[in-house]
Amino acid sequence: MSYSNILIVKLSAIGDVIHALPVATALKQQFPAAKITWVVEKPAYDLLTNNPYIDELVIFDKAKYKSLGGLLKHGRALARQLKAKKFDLALDLQGLFKSAAIIYLSGATTRLGYCNMRELSHLVSRPVFGPNQTGHVVDRYLDVVRALGCEVNQPVRFPIQITAEEAMSAEAVATHAGLRQGNRYVVLAPGTNWPTKCWPVSHFAELANMLWQDQIIPVLIGGRGDQRLSEDISQSASIPPVDLTGKTGLKQLAHVIKQAVCFIGGDTGPMHLAVAVNTPVIALFGPTDPLRNGPYGAGAGHQVLLTDRACRDCWKRECPRHEICLDVITPGQVYQTVGAVLTKCSATPPKNSTIKSKK
Known part of the structure; x- marks a missing residue:
């Protein structure tokens, strides 16, 4: 199966975002015509700029969503922004309530997560339990794209573009x-x-x-x-x-x-x-x-x-x-x-x- 609009949700922290970078590479190599959007929090945003495997970045400002009023005010705008992109695949590599909420608001037709889903996020995205579920976290993330038929080239690369x-x-x-x-x-x-x-x-x-x-x-x-x-x-x-x-x-x-x-x-x-x-x-x-x-x-x-x-x-x-x-x-x-x-x-x-x- 092919995908044309792919959403990756990996918000933080810096090390975790770096661990997820090979996922974007594998997706782009398998689906070169697909547009890949990544939702990330501000502290890790710079790591993803000018990345040849990511087409668009969306900043998730968690401070706006800490209250019920903030959630109601900003959640609808975020949902409109994401649904307008018509995602046919969304990957939750955070596995928390906030990432699950973003995935749900995206309206993506296919939703997958990695093997360590918490805070009921598994109810929104289907966890992928691959051969590396007890291995390094990088390989746990890559198991998700392997389940989509993506080949993971060796050695695994972490594309960070320094201008x-x-x-x-x-x-x-x-x-x-x-x-x-x-x-x-x-x-x-x-x-x-x-x-x-x-x-x-x-x-x-x-x-x-x-x-x-x-x-x-x-x-x-x-x-x-x-x-x-x-x-x-x-x-x-x-x-x-x-x-x-x-x-x-x-x-x-x-x-x-x-x-x-x-x-x-x-x-x-x-x-x-x-x-x-x-x-x-x-x-x-x-x-x-x-x-x-x-x-x-x-x-x-x-x-x-x-x-x-x-x-x-x-x-x-x-x-x-x-x-x-x-x-x-x-x-x-x-x-x-x-x-x-x-x-x-x-x-x-x-x-x-x-x-x-x-x-």
Whole structure:
């Protein structure tokens, strides 16, 4: 069966939207004449701009729908907007009440969801239970399009388009912060949305010192909410890392990560962004399962370091034992893994580069 107007609903978060990108690719390759529309929330919108496999973006502003009055006022307008597109296929890759409501309002004739549907969303879209329902979330999403007859090319790609203007602006921000073009650097992402996913400040600072000694520049990244964390790391390090925290948009951040020799961080959106732009990842995992949420892609040079605790994979935001989940992963372990990644990627750090850093 062929489709001409396809709706994808994947609203957030950043990592989840990245995980769903290969779905659009597979759909466009199978149905090249189809128009693909993606409904997304504002924080992840930039990830989808200029994408060759997505024809139209619709922003879902969830703040407008938090009250009954807002739902009545804006829901009708959204329904009119979506129904006018005459979707013959809608995919719910969020699997929540709000995504189910959007799918229902779209009026799509065929509605499918992935295997982990919650909040009664399975009553609106039929869940697809494919061969990867216990595997990585990327493959769980791809099972949905496989059920439609789509071929999934290997290796799986995550199309994020960085324009020349976005690259230039990223380089300008980096240069202003003290990162000179041509120097080798490692991106450090200390911020997470769960306390249990955090690697200690002291560990990041010690790792930064080790990297400086090898003339590899440590670069801190994150959102504005991570600025205090980055400041603490800078104050604890012998030489402050270059700090880009809160200074980049998503596409600028993608460009900065793409130029890095590797990325170090936990189970967060920036980690999955590093995977998408083909930068080797050293992922620090404890409360979540790397088989489901880890850096995707075998043979891509990614490394996962697991906490040595019997309670790992607990999926708890806060530790009931009041332990620091990841502190048993030492800076020395991560530093050795950086060396292994650089060796595998045939990357040799410069020995006589001039390094400028602003605190």
